[in-house]
Amino acid sequence: MDFDAMTVTSMSSDPSSSSSSTEISPSPPPDIEKQEVFDSIFKGRKSWKTLKNGEMVWPPKLEAALIEGLELYVPDDSRETRMLGRFPMRNRFISDHIYNKTGERRTPKQVGSRLQQLRDTCAGRKLHVLLAPCKPIPRPRRGARAHDSFKYTNEFRSDSGSPPCSDASSPPVTPTDSAFTDHQRFGGVGPVIFIDILPTGCSQAYDVPDGGASAACSCCPSSPCSNTLGPRHAPRPIQWIDPTITLVSPRIIAAQSRYVVRLHGTVVFVEQTSLTLKELPEDQNDSGGFLYSTPFVPGFWSTIVQAPDPTEYTVTHEVVEDLDDDCGFPVLFNSTYRFRYPVQDLTIQYSQQGSWKPVVEHMNTPVDSSTLLPLESASSSSLFAGLNPYTNAVDASAAYGWPSHPSSATEMPMFYAGGGFDMASAAAHMNDPARYVI
């Protein structure tokens, strides 16, 4: 991706009034989503402040570099990231990126200030995806029993909590509210988890010994396709995915998984599976939870795998507690899974980072190695890395919130969708703050 190209044209909000006699406007970044982010910022500006030398503080060129840096930034899987939702060294990374990209220096403090402003002004939903950590939010509780398991009393940080471009007269919208609205927008069934897959025939690139930086995939002639695999986050052939979901509950539960598969919105398959209690590794068991696994729509998985276009399918998943009374069927957790092909342009980011390696090198198995295929890691680090998970993981990421204060972390619900199901684990681990407890 290249935000550098700027053309001199006209634009409605004229920055020249403050800084320059030329009217400038960015040429559209090649990637549609990035363009949307950039446009939302650019068009949302009402004025441009200037430096003493008359230049704009944040001209489009620098703004573009800022966004690009924001996308390229991959947070460490540090305690700070997990517990606080803060991103160590992000501002410095972006600052350096801006300098490398434009030759102009903006301090980390300036970057932080600008990011704060972008959050406050809500420059588009996509930008919030970039700015906000992704955190699946449980649905409102349906029953008293569910209450026991779904503690979610936290406030949310403003990062993800800003109302989506609401006008000033709009009532405050909590992140939970806005998130749930997004849930509804995406089908009303929990967070939407996108599973990045590769087109058939792209699997070879995983074997490229140098990490694939230079190899091209036959199916993606314009870019190194599967070589675009980041070191950890990895789109991959769907058949490589181990369709197992793992969840952590703070208590022993009796529950079922319910799946509904839709093709173009039409229900084509319904299935129910049981949860199996498994042993939770000590290093994952800091919450004293109980690990459950369940196969992911086992009766239909092979059909999805063999489908010409798996992205046509949508799978909704509910974990429903079995109750011995007549109180109904509390839904402890739900989500929607969709498949998608990665954006080719992301390949450039990887190559620019120069750090990618075959994902297999980064395999670790925080949950259950037996459920993992070689390319997948359910570790949080694996999910943060590669691309910016906030960009990649979720068009539904706006549906995710973030705890406002570390002190509330112990109350955070955790859902640990581990196992071989990568994007499920992605969504979960992105939060590890992120785990949902059912």
Add this chain to the structure above:
DNA sequence: ACACAACATTCCATACGT
């Protein structure tokens, strides 16, 4: 002149190294 937006600065909480 005033309101507002853009940007800078300050303050605070936290992580981390010594």
Add this chain to the structure above:
DNA sequence: ACGTATGGAATGTTGTGT
């Protein structure tokens, strides 16, 4: 325990638009 580095929220300052 202390100092340092950092991100982010809060607050302050300044430029822009009307």
